[in-house]
Amino acid sequence: MDQHHHSQLFKVGNAQVSRLEDIRLITGNGKYSSDWNAPDQLHACFLRSDRAHARIVSINFDKVGQIKGVIGVYTGADAKVAGYLRPPSFLPATGKGGMKARVPERPCLAIGKVRFVGDPVAMVIADSHLAAQDACELIEVVYEDLPAVVDPEDALKPGAPQLHDDVPGNNPYEAESGSEAPVTEAIANAAYVVKLTVDCTRVTASPMEPRAALIEYKADTDSYVVHTPSQGVNMTRKQFATYANLGEDKFRVEIQDVGGGFGQRSTCYPEYVSMMMAAKALQRPIKWVSTRTESFLTDTHGRANIITCTLAMDKNAQFTGLRVDWLTDQGAYLSPTGPAGHIRNPTTCLNGVYKIPALYAHFRVALTNTGWVAAYRGAGRPDIAYAIERVVDAAARELNMDPADLRRRNYVPLNEYPYKSATGSTIEIADLPGLSAKALTLADWSGFEARRAASAKKGKLRGIGMSAVIEPTGAGTYPRDEIELSVNADGLVTLHTVAHSQGQGHETSFAMVTANALGIPTERIKVRQGDADRSVTMVGNHSGGSRTMVGAGTVCHIAANKLIDAGKSLAAEDLGVEPSQVSYSKGEFSSPHSKKKITLAQLAAKKKLSVVGEGTFTSTYPNGCHITEVEIDPETGVTDIASYLSVDDCGHIVSHTIVEGQMHGAVVQGLGQVFGEHIVYDKESGQMITGSFSDYIMPRAGQLKSMQMEEYTTLSKIGPLGIKGMGESGCTASLPALVNAVSNALGVKHLDMPLTPSKVWATIQQNKAHLAKHH
C-alpha cells in the first residue's frame, strides 16, 4: 500500500519555503491591468441601467458637449453596426430531449431593453476619467419600466416577465444526466428516503484587483492589443474573438500580474468589446477601471444553484439511488462558462464519494433580472458536494446514526477504483475509507461529546461536522499544454507558459519542477507568462478548473527532460562522443568516454538551446475529508470555529507552501459563503441590496484562527508526477463541513447559508425547547 505514502517519484531537492514572486508583489512592484498606460490614451465611463427591467424609449446625449474633453458617446446602435452582439457560450447545442440551447443576444451596449441593474447603456469616451464620469451623468435615458423577476423559480413560472423574445419562459436550457427510471425504482423500493433542498447562494468573487482594461488598436494589422485581468491569454483571445467575430490572431493579450481570478476573469465582458469600437474609431488606446460598485453589479457572480437531493437507502443504510433536481439562476444573460460548468461538473461527481448504483439529475437553467453568473472557484463542484454532504448528514440525523458511520458504509472502496459512476464518469483513484479514518482519528471524532459538555458548561452550543468530497480537476479544453524552455549564455533558463497565475504562484511552482528535473537551483529559472516577448502565442489552457499544475506544471517536467535530451545531442559534438554516451547531471553534460565536460551555460553560449515540451491530460480527482467544530454563543448567534482539520489527497505535492496557501484560501472562501457572503436583490425592484462591503459580508482573518492540514496521498497516473489539481477542493470541502457543524450544534435538519449571527440567533429562539433537551 505504498500508494499511501508520500511520493518518491519526484523529490524536490531544494525545498522552497517562500514564493519567488512574493517580494515583487508585496512591495508594490506588481504590474496589474490598471498599471498599463499608453501616452495618448482616452478614458471610458459606462452609463448603466439603474433599473432591473425596462424598455429604452430614448437616449439623449445632447448635453455631454457641455463637458470639456468629451470625445464621443457610444450606444447600442453602435454595437449593432459593429456586430458585437453575442458573447461566447460553451453550452452544448442540445439538452434534455433534444432541446436546442437558446442562447440570447447580449449586445455590448443595450439595444432596446435593459435587463438588470448595471446593464451598460452607453459609453462615454473623454480625455480624462473625470470628464467621462461627468458626461455620463448628463445623458438622459427615458425608460418604460417592465416588471422584473429576480427569483429563478418565479422566472420559470407561466406568466413571469419575459427577458428575451427568443428565450420563451426564461428557459434557455434543460439537461439530464444518468437515467431516471432506475432512480425512480430505487426510491420506490427504498427502506428510507431522505429529501433535502439547499440553496447554494449567489456570491461574488471580490478580487482585490478590480476589473480594468487598456485596449489598443493597431491600424497596420487591423488588430488589438488587450491589457486586462486574465486567467490565461488563449481563453481571453478566444472569447474576444468570438464576441467580436474576428480571428484569434487579431488579438494580443499583454499582461503581467493578476490580482485574483476565481473564475470571474475568464469572461470577455461587454465593456471590453465596447472599448474596441472606440479604440478603432478614434485610433487611440482606451482605458477603463471599474469601481467597486460596478464590480458588485456587473462582474460575473458565482454559485446561485438551488439543489434538491432525494437519497434512497436500503434497510442497512446503503445508498441505492440519488435523484438531483438542480435549478441554476444564470441572471439576465448566459455567460460563457456559467451554465455549461454548472451542469458538466456536478454530472461528473454526482455520486460524491459514494457507491450509488442509480443516479439521475435534472438541470434547469433560469434567466432572471440579475447580474450574470459564471464559474466561481469550483463551478458546480462545491455545489454538488454541498448538496450531497448535507443530505447525507440529514439522513444520518433521520436514521439516528453517526454521520461518520453512514459515510463509512457507503464510500467507494479503494479496490473499486477506477470507479465507473452511473453518470458515466471514470473516477481515477481515491481512498476515502482510509483518508476519512485518518481524519476521524486526528479530530478525535469519538471524543466530541465531552467537548460538547464542556462548551455547554460555558453556555455555548457546540457542534461537529464533517465532509467527504471529491471532484474532477485538471482536464483542459485545449489540445495540449506547451512549455518552452530556453537557456541563455549565463545558464539562466527562461520558461514560457500561457497558463496565467492570478496569485497561485506559478513563478515558484513551475520553477521548482523545472529546476528539480534539471538539477539546478530554482532561482536559475525565470518564468514568463502570457504573450510577453513572444510573437506567436503558444498552445495551452488558461488557469481554471484547478488544472494548471496537472497540465502546464507537469509539462515543465516533460520539457526539462526534453531539454536535457536536446542538450545531449548538442553536447555530443563538443564532447566528441555519441549522444547516447552523454550523461547529464546538475547543469553539466559529460561522458565517461571523454574527459571533457560542458555546462548548460557553455553549451547555450555556442548553440541555440531551446525546446517546447507538451502534454495532454484528462481529469484528476483530488479528495478529502474536513472536520470542524463550532461553538455558538446563543445570546448573539455568533459562531466561533473551535477547530478545523483538513485531510486531503491531492496526489503528489510540489510545493507545500503553495498547496497550504491554496487550501487556506479555499477553505476561507467557503467559510465566507457559509457565514456571510451573499448577493441579494430586492424582490420588488430588482435593485441589488448588497452592492458594497457595508452590506456584503466578507470573511475576516480572525474567523479561522487556526487550521490543521494533513495529507493522505494516492498518486494520479494521469501525468508522470502524480499531481492532482487542488486549487478549488478546499472550498468544496469547507461549505458542507461548516454547515454540517452548525446544523449539528443547533439540532436542526438544515439551515440555508449564510449562517449570519441574526439567522442563527433566530433559529435558536425557535428551537429553544428542543435545544434545552438536546444539549
Place this chain on the structure above:
Amino acid sequence: MRTFSYVKATSLKQVGELLAANADAKLLAGGMTLIPTMKARLAQPSHLIDIAGIAELSGIEVKDGKLTIGAATKHVEVAKSAVVKKAIPALAYLASHIGDPQVRNRGTIGGSLANNDPAADYPSAALSLNATIVTSKREIAADDFFQGMFTTALEAGEVVVKIVFPVPAKAAYEKFPHPASGYAMAGSFVSQHGKNVVRVAITGAGPGVFRWKDAEAALGKKLAAASVEGLSVDATDLNEDMHGTKEYRANLAKVMTKRAVAKLAVTAAASKSGGK
C-alpha cells in the same frame, strides 16, 4: 469625485468667515465619512475647509472632575492618551475599537459627533457620560445634541470645538460589530455617576443613539448584570434590514448592556485590588 477648492484653516474665526462666504462649503476634519461620500459623487461641496490643524480644536486635559477633548482629536489619540485612560478608560477602549487603523488615524471625535451616524460609537459615550458639546457659538448638553439619524442640534455655520465629559465613577462600553461594515449593530455605554445614577446609551440598534431608561433605573438600584435580565429594549422603533430584525437588535442591545455591566464589575474589582 468632482473638483473642489481646498482651504487649510488656521483659526475658528477664519472658518466662520469661509462658511459664511461659501454656502456649499463643507468642513473637513478626518474626512472618514465625507471623502467616501464625495468619491461616490453623493456630496459635491464647492470648498473643503480643513479644520484638522486648528489649535483651538486640539488638546486633552482633566480638570475639576472633567475630561475635555478637542474636537479635532483623532480616535487613535484618544485611544492612546494616558490622560483618557486614567480618567475614563472606557472612552479610550471605545476609541480603540472604532473602524480600522486607517479610520482611527484620520477620524476625529468632533467629526463623529457632528455626523451622528446612528451606528457610530462616540455618540453613546457622549450621551451616557452626560457630556457637554462646546461649539463656536454655545454649549449643548448631549441629551439635547443628538436628534436622530445624522441629525444634531448644530446650526449652519456652527463648529464643534470641544467635548467636556464629567468623569464618572465607573464606565464600560461593549459593542456588537456589524458583520459587514464593522459599525456597531448594537453598542451599549454604561456609566455610573455618584451612587445611584446610572446612564445607559445604546447606539447602532435604532435610528439614532438613545438612553435605555428602564435599564438605568434598574441599574441605579443595583449595579449588576442580573438587574437587566428581566428587562427588554422596546423593539418598535429599532432598525430592521437583511442583517437583522428589530427583535435581534433589541436582544443585542440588552446583551451588550449586560456585558458592559459585567465588565464594570471586573474593572471595579481590579482597581480595588490595585490591578490595572
